Amino acid sequence: MKNLDEITRLGADDLDRISLDESIPVPEELATRIGSVTKPRTRRILWSIPAAAALAALVAVGIGLTRKPALEDTFDDPYLAYAEVEKVFSKISGTVAYGADKVSDTESRIDKISYWK
């Protein structure tokens, strides 16, 4: 029997010749031993196909969600759009002004109370 070094030195032709040589006996338990060493791949293939399909579907959904259609502008005229922006700023300012008024009222009440004390 050849050792590992001798086998690695063999060329492809030598290996072909040896494999075709029927005079070399094949151990009866060889097939069983090979089967016990190599893992069956069928289970992995079984779950990997639906998993890949599910992943592809999720990626497609994800792409669909990220590629949003362009929203339509409410106004065609920039002057009208500007008027709306101005209204928004007025609303924001109005809210801030309301808050500032309340603070000012409270401050003046505190001042009056401090004065009468």
Place this chain on the structure above:
Amino acid sequence: MKKFYILLVMLLVSVSALAQNGRALYEKYSDLPDVEAVYISPAMFRLIGRIPDVELQDGSVNFGPLIKSLSGLYILNIPQSDAAANLADEVNRFVKKGNYELLMEAKDNGEVTRMYTVGDDKVVNSLVMLTRDGSETSFICLDGSMPREQLEALIADAAKD
């Protein structure tokens, strides 16, 4: 299999993150019945930016420079309904998740207004205003790169008037 689950979780997280902005809320609610919706796109803001500054001036307040820094405006006005309550809930969640800072809160006769901003010391990237009274819920979201100093000065100036 483990990698598959990790990918699945990442995808779901990214999808839920996408839903958390003014645009997503606008898309969700703007087509509902009885909803008043206004959207101004970045392209329209660029057009507004071409209007001469003199015309963008309202009394002593010059909106021009600030308007040029805006990239989107979303407004939703929803009459009191389940949709209005859902919108308010979603806005509260999205300002929390988006690390928005409460700028101010005003309560008057059952009307509650909250204003939030997100950005840094120099730039405000988004301003959200949510107003709820007994009859209506109003949502305003302004996106852009607004110089904080200009925004605050403008609000302060307008508040004086």
